[in-house]
Amino acid sequence: MLTVLVRAFRVPDLRKKMLFTLAVIALFRFGQSLPAPGVNVAAVRECLRGTRGGLIDMLQLFSGGAMLKLSVFALGIMPYITASIIVQLLTVMIPRLETLKKEGQQGQAKITQYTRYLTVALAVLNATTVVSLARAGKIFSTCDRPLLHDQGAMTVVVIVVTMVAGTSVVMWLGELVTDHGIGNGMSILIFTQVVAVFPSYVSNIFVISPFALAAMLVAGVFLVAAVVFMEQAQRRIPVQYAKRVVGRRMYGGTSTYIPLKVNQAGIVPVIFTSSLLFLPQLATQLMGGTGPVAEWIARYLVSGDHPVYITAYLVLIVAFTYFYVSITFDPVEVADTMKRHSGFVPGLRPGRPTAEYLGFVLSRLTAPGAIYLGTLSLIPVIAFVLLHDPSTQQNFPFGGTTILIMVGVGMDTVKQIEAQLEQRTYKGFLKGSSTRT
Numbered sequence: 001m002l003t004v005l006v007r008a009f010r011v012p013d014l015r016k017k018m019l020f021t022l023a024v025i026a027l028f029r030f031g032q033s034l035p036a037p038g039v040n041v042a043a044v045r046e047c048l049r050g051t052r053g054g055l056i057d058m059l060q061l062f063s064g065g066a067m068l069k070l071s072v073f074a075l076g077i078m079p080y081i082t083a084s085i086i087v088q089l090l091t092v093m094i095p096r097l098e099t100l101k102k103e104g105q106q107g108q109a110k111i112t113q114y115t116r117y118l119t120v121a122l123a124v125l126n127a128t129t130v131v132s133l134a135r136a137g138k139i140f141s142t143c144d145r146p147l148l149h150d151q152g153a154m155t156v157v158v159i160v161v162t163m164v165a166g167t168s169v170v171m172w173l174g175e176l177v178t179d180h181g182i183g184n185g186m187s188i189l190i191f192t193q194v195v196a197v198f199p200s201y202v203s204n205i206f207v208i209s210p211f212a213l214a215a216m217l218v219a220g221v222f223l224v225a226a227v228v229f230m231e232q233a234q235r236r237i238p239v240q241y242a243k244r245v246v247g248r249r250m251y252g253g254t255s256t257y258i259p260l261k262v263n264q265a266g267i268v269p270v271i272f273t274s275s276l277l278f279l280p281q282l283a284t285q286l287m288g289g290t291g292p293v294a295e296w297i298a299r300y301l302v303s304g305d306h307p308v309y310i311t312a313y314l315v316l317i318v319a320f321t322y323f324y325v326s327i328t329f330d331p332v333e334v335a336d337t338m339k340r341h342s343g344f345v346p347g348l349r350p351g352r353p354t355a356e357y358l359g360f361v362l363s364r365l366t367a368p369g370a371i372y373l374g375t376l377s378l379i380p381v382i383a384f385v386l387l388h389d390p391s392t393q394q395n396f397p398f399g400g401t402t403i404l405i406m407v408g409v410g411m412d413t414v415k416q417i418e419a420q421l422e423q424r425t426y427k428g429f430l431k432g433s434s435t436r437t
Helices: 002-010 012-033 041-049 055-063 078-093 095-101 105-136 153-180 185-208 210-232 268-287 292-300 307-328 331-340 352-377 379-387 391-395 400-436
Strands: 234-241 244-246 249-251 255-261
Touching (some): 012 185, 012 400, 078 185, 095 105, 105 153, 153 185, 185 210, 185 400, 268 352, 268 400, 352 400
Antiparallel strands (some): 244 249
8 A cells, every 4th residue: 555655656647636635634624623603612622521422422433523623614524425325315216316317427417416405404404403402511411611602593503604614615625636636535534534533542542551452453453454355355246248240340249247245335334323323312412311211212222332222233234234235236227237238147048037146146245244344333342341441332443434434445545546557557658659669
């Protein structure tokens, strides 16, 4: 990886793209540290120092530590990620969106525009919720200092508008990185959010026990290697295209394959499950934490080591994995596309038999993929049991969401850099050959 980065910096065009991406990341982190107008910065810092666990650490992880600071970029990239997932789900359910998806670049541009509108709507909802909790003093359960200088409605409106505008700017920065930088801009920004809180997680483990930190880092190396292996694992379905004559030219006759990954769903099921189990905690905070329902939620759905929480977590991850894979990969559509282009799987008839075979293989791959995601997400619970410290459950740096984002985005970015390096190498070779000729 370091060799690839060094080679990329030697190419002027790639160096400009990488420096542009680093500049956007620096601007993004500055916006996450810049407090919104009307926020009592001293009170927020004091409350952050003395509060840990549950809702607090969930907000810290998904916002890069910015949401609890009530900063300009407090919402981060999560409204856009949520909107993208929702639009992707609606594309399967709404015929109009499915038609737009099949129209190519023009239809995709309209879907992207709809995603932007939904992002702004979700940002308004999220910002209003966060500011309302801050105004009522319910974000930090053990800190009763006022987080806003003024509790008036105008101050709340200004902070909400600032956060929503910050989300729009973050969305624009992500698209800039995609167009003029290296890698997928949105993935780079969410990677930045997760990595931003990683040092604080490591320092918390060091305070508990330096030996535990050393053991955790060694285990983390093997864990990262295992995640890389699982993310690269795939089943390749061979596809043969028959030869056909069009005019005086012959087409086809090539062999290729359909790559079906073991983790076909990626990180989406983990985000779905974490968000869904986060909603009861948020509802409890809004209701004041009193009543039999709030007590039941606090007993079974807040403490991550409870059997009810673990069972619900695993069941939801498996269910979301199968659901997301079923809507993102349609065996019938793939089989029909192969049939239209004279393609077939050796030993199978085109059409329905091919679709049934693809569905069978996909279901067999999804089962270990779902178990892999569930096991990876329960690693913080295992660390909590081994270290006998409740704070490690939230502060463990190699949790499922953290490591999946770090490894996944890092691998994709390095692959794109390598692809651009190879493209420029081949271009230079061809230019040199034409010059010598």
